[in-house]
Amino acid sequence: MHYQLYYWTGIQGRGEFVRLALEDVGASYEDVARVEGDGAIARFLDGSHEGALPFAPPFLKAGRRVIAQVANILQYLGPPLDLVPDSESQRLYAHQLQLTVSDLVAEVHDCHHPIASSLYYADQRTEAFRRAANWREHRLPRFLGYFEQVLERAGGRHALREHSYVDLSLFQLMVGLGYAFPRAMQRLEPGLPCLRALAARVAERPRIGAYLRSPRRLAFNEDGIFRHYPELDDSR
Known part of the structure; x- marks a missing residue:
């Protein structure tokens, strides 16, 4: 299966939880918005596509399936990627x-x-x-x-x-x-x-280490979820 991941460009955000799973097993995937721009996401959010309607990214396209919400995506990917037990x-x-x-x-x-x-x-x-x-x-x-x-x-x-x-x-x-x-x-x-x-x-x-050293792993920044504002941290 070749997967297509849709998430905003320029940040790790919630999409990173899905990327790590795909990278860990060497899955075939495309980070679509990084190639086509954020407009690729808009086509799904405005409902002009077939299939399930996502509320917001990240969402994953697997064949004809459109799966949204991080926990839902990982629940779907877990069995085929062997990233969850059988029971x-x-x-x-x-x-x-x-x-x-x-x-x-x-x-x-x-x-x-x-x-x-x-x-x-x-x-x-x-x-x-x-x-x-x-x-x-x-x-x-x-x-x-x-x-x-x-x-x-x-x-x-x-x-x-x-x-x-x-x-x-x-x-x-x-x-x-x-x-x-x-x-x-x-x-x-x-x-x-x-x-x-x-x-x-x-x-x-091995694959996670290689990913962390690659340009695919974006750096944390003050546009994503994990932001470093010193005044919000413990006082010195």
Whole structure:
């Protein structure tokens, strides 16, 4: 199967969670908007195509199927890419964990855009400062503590006792949070040995390592989800 991934150009964003799965197994795929521009996405969002209607990118075209939402895409890709166990219970658990990753990603976004996505960060900076401070102290430790417990219960190395797309997503969370909130993560990481070790192992996977060194892996920046605004991080 040759896959077509649709996501905005210039940022990693939510599309990166799908890219990591495709890159990890060496799947044949095209990052369409990087070739054709963001207009390729608009053709789907305005409903001028056949098939399912996505609300927003990322979405994946696989043959005639159009699949949207990160957790939904990874649930679809998991079996053919061998990135999820065979048992139904483990596949449901993988989907549950990925949905929780999506919850965390949404809250990261809301740290720098707590009022409206249509407003610039500068237009909601005061609200963002208050939101981020509460989030760092309460929500971030709770999310990361949960995922640390998930790894511990599975033996410490993987979320599902074997490598899966959830491991790849946890890697992206750790490196993204490390970019956006380096001081907060420095404070929290001593209590997250399993997550830290998992992120290091994923980065050393042959295809992932090659991808991270390639121009296909865009750098984090202040247009994506994981943004580094020093005033939103722990104080020095």
